[in-house]
Amino acid sequence: MLDLNVLLDVVQRRDPFYAASAATVSKTLSREITGCIPGHALTTLYYLVSRQAGKVKAGELVDWLLVHFEVVSQDRNQFLRARSLDCPDFEDAVVASAAEASSCEFIVTRNIGDFVGAPVPAVTPEEFLVIE
Numbered sequence: 001m002l003d004l005n006v007l008l009d010v011v012q013r014r015d016p017f018y019a020a021s022a023a024t025v026s027k028t029l030s031r032e033i034t035g036c037i038p039g040h041a042l043t044t045l046y047y048l049v050s051r052q053a054g055k056v057k058a059g060e061l062v063d064w065l066l067v068h069f070e071v072v073s074q075d076r077n078q079f080l081r082a083r084s085l086d087c088p089d090f091e092d093a094v095v096a097s098a099a100e101a102s103s104c105e106f107i108v109t110r111n112i113g114d115f116v117g118a119p120v121p122a123v124t125p126e127e128f129l130v131i132e
Helices: 004-011 018-029 039-053 055-068 076-084 090-101 125-131
Strands: 036-038 070-072
Touching: 004 018, 004 039, 018 125, 036 039, 036 090, 039 055, 039 070, 039 090, 070 090, 076 090
Parallel strands: 036 070
Antiparallel strands: none
16 A cells, blocks of 8 residues: 555655655556555545646546556445544544555555554555565
């Protein structure tokens, strides 16, 4: 499960995080792994990119994500599960719940401290690249 901040590192070319995040995304593009993203990440990314680069670019990004990533549907049960987790932030708990529901091995994020109470281990992109 890729956390939103990893995707934003790539989309916005945020240094010094870009290289490791892009290498992580590349593993999905080369089909070495199945990269998952939570459904709500699509709307958040569309909103952020449309503000910065316009609706056409935002739409192109969403289309690209839909081709290359497994989008984990989120329902009431996942949100209830997220509420029961001991994560400091609800959005992170929702990511953790989605990762659990889709049987992900890891949550790849730059903010591993936000996933202390998660049922799926969180690793940084740098750690993930060494594991894989």
